[in-house]
Amino acid sequence: MSATTIDTATGPGKLEPSAGRQGTFPDAKRLEYAMTSFLQDLGATAALYLEACVHCGQCAEACHYYVQTGDPKYTPIWKIEPLKKAYKRHVGPFSFFYRLLGLKKAVTLAELESWQELIYDSCTMCGRCALVCPMGIDIPSLVLAARHGMQAAGLVPRDLWEPTDRANREGSPLGATKEVLKERIAWVSDEHSVEIPLDRDRADVLVTVSSVEIMKYPTSLAAIAKVMRHVGASWTFRSDGYEATNFGLLAGDRKGQRDATMRLINAAIAVNAKVVILPECGHAYQALRWVGANVYGKALPFRVLHISEFLAQEIRAGRLTLKTDPRSMTFHDPCQVARRGGVSGAPREIFRALGADLREMSRTPGLNWCCGGGGGVITVHHADPLRYRVFHLKMQQVEETGADVLVSSCSNCRLTFDDGQAHFHWDKTAQSLLEIVANNLAETH
Amino acid sequence: MNGASLLDFARGPAFEAALAIMTFGIAWRLAGIFALARSVDRSEPRSRFSGLRGLRIILSRSWPRAEFRERVLEWDIVGYLFHIGYAVAFLGYAPHILLIRNLFGLRWPGLPGGIIAFAAGVSAASLLALLGHRLSSPVLRQLSNFDDYFTWLVTFAPLVTGLMAYYGIGADFQLMLGLHIFSADILFVWLPFGKLMHVILLVFSRGTTGAAYGRRGAPV
């Protein structure tokens, strides 16, 4: 990732030279902004979760950070301790007594700063903890609330804030601007001899893309184009709504998140799309499929599909026919698509259509270990050593399947796998499910 | 205060007051949670009744998934021994059943004293083990606060006083019975204010997540 120009102008959302602090407003204001944001997120659902915790500690046993380090600070529910304190002191039914008896002290700025690494560096919001919790507490949603507060206070790790800020300004976190997109499309189209429609006025399907794909895996642009040609869809990319990643969501920047989502929604409405296809990207699926309608304020006037859902749908409809790829494969379910998104059947339908020898990593689809790069963690470079430790867990899980090919359907996971592969000199390279499908399209008739 | 007056107090005014405070506290806490702002999820559900189907979490979350068992099952079992022992001792003992009949008009056959004492003993031993675990595990020690230890005490006290009364250990029966009922009164009073409230919140908390995850078609 290229460095962002440091804007020294005052005001939130701007970077200041110290790492992990944005803006130049005074400390008291930072704290006030954080608390304000906390309060705003502490509605009935968050309250229920924070009231229900019985301090059983089981979430730690589901968390790759705790499992790999044994350090109790990585206990998931502990990562949102400042939010919990704010809740007990200011919002809960008995908050008066907590204040009166001093049972919960006021949250301090120092506390928030020291919690930054727990809220950002060591939580991918993968949601395994939510599946072990005997009380069924959805801890990732609380982590997101904590991130909202941290962002309001200007306390996002610098490495994560840079791409977020850039996305807010340029429309893409990794510099994949409209111009870059156009260039890439022209190049890929040429290279792979496939037409890639851009900015058509009307299309049934609006296809979106992750800037990770644009910048690192451009082949996937060709792959989607080949698939769309194969199924004969009316589709387009739109230069006013192509970036599916949503760093606002990852950083806890509500406005950035909302703007990024609205760009996609408006583009889809503009082309009168019936379906919006989200790329191989985990949090993009969360942001539009499950949060999009809430940002929009009403039901979305189109269907939202993850690319794997689209592929499975087309296979089911008989429009997509594949050649057999009998290799032994294992599939890394991206957390935000499977565990937290509900898409785990579709990829398996695709593997069946490919005739692949699928070797599962876990008994429950979607309960595999997180790659360690989600939730924006891959961008935070000072967290790399920790990320490699949790990646090792993932590596072991992949190895245990004995499969020859490692497949995923999230370019962010893929990025994490590539980085981990290089670090550990591992022999496995994560493949894209979409690209495998595109490489195995039956001859068109 | 001697045994007779403690017993009269514990099963008289203290019991009535404990029930009233418990009811008041439960209503306060639930209302205080549910009257907070709520958001409407406008996303299109995975399928029509997928949210409802997610409610199976209310039962299914009672046992850890295969993926987690290796790391959590042992202490889950100890926790279950405590809970089941407690339930057997509370719901199976004839004098307790009489209390329930007095309050709600329900009744069922009791179990022999020996079984009750065994269940209570298992429960007490498990509770001691769980306290040991809480004190020795860095994760639990970090999370624990006054509520955890006080609730432990308030939960443990009726078990121990009940067993002591049953076996005639310690003070005379009347005093032990008075202490036993009084400790149960305290348990009722404390229920809405500490983590004991999980007996009620459990359903809501699991249900909320179950409905949300179910809506998405995500595993619960």
Add this chain to the structure above:
Amino acid sequence: MTEETILDVLGRRGFTRRAFLQLCATVASTLALSPVDAAEMARRLEYKPRPTVIYLSFQECTGCLESLTRSFSPGLAALIFNDISLAYNDTLQAAAGRAAERARDTAMKDAWGKYILIVDGSVPMSENGAYCTVGGRSAVSDLRHAASGAAAVVAVGTCAAFGGLPYAAPNPTGAVPVSDIVGEERVINVPGCPPIAEVITGVIMYYTTFGAPALDSLRRPESFYANTIHDRCYRRPFYDRGMFAKTFDDEGARQGWCLFELGCKGPITRNACATMKWINGTSYPIESGHPCLGCSEPNFWDKGGFYQSLSTPTGHWSREHVLGGAAALGVVAGVGKAAVSRSRQKRVPKSGSGDQKSGDKGKDDTKL
């Protein structure tokens, strides 16, 4: 002239020495004394001067005296009350009116500081003691006077020991137990409604022979009141096995199962019923199918109903109203608190990211 001893009295009544020793053995076994103590008792009684007993009755029903006189160990009761020394008892004595009063005064003066004072019934304190008077004097003044010259005060029956029925709520006569008047440290309590005859006579016999017996915290002789009815109950195994009579005429009742569910107070009642039994060891309430009322315990009248089991609450609150009211108040408190929290969400100043629109506070539309 030397004082007449107990043996002298017995001799006059035609008791042989052999019969006397047998009597001592019987009394000793009642008191759970060892054979050595029985011999010691006989030795002491032979030379003990004949004691004087003053028996005062206040707010009582004469049930205690009935129990005593209908004792099936007549030797012992007769020994004490007919032969030894009963100087005054307004029910039993032949004399009446002023003659009786004079006899009492004389007996008390003669044995001042040495007589045993037995009190039966509670002492009313309201209206200056007007609820119980004898010869124009209130019970409380009679008691104070008699107690001041007594070597020992024995409160017989639960009324004298703990206030009993007159003391039960709302206690219209302001009844108090004997110990409230004469001081707890001077009293030996022999509670029961009534007490077992052998317990009353046994205590007096013991006192005459050995002096004050060992007492429990309620000043009851430990030799009779150490165990609960429950501890010694022959139906205890049914309790332990959870076998209870549910009604007075069900199969459990016929089979003689535990009466706990029918309100038995045996577990908290200390008395000798289960071991000594009544009517010469014939039976006791539980054996005849009725739960123990707990009559030898303080406030037994006010411990909920006699047929209400021990583990159930005794409060008389209207639960629907109290709990309904508590729930309503709780909801008000909770909703009120939530409203305060929500208003704080609305009042918040603009946050750092400057993106918070009004109208959606607490409704986070960007959450996962």
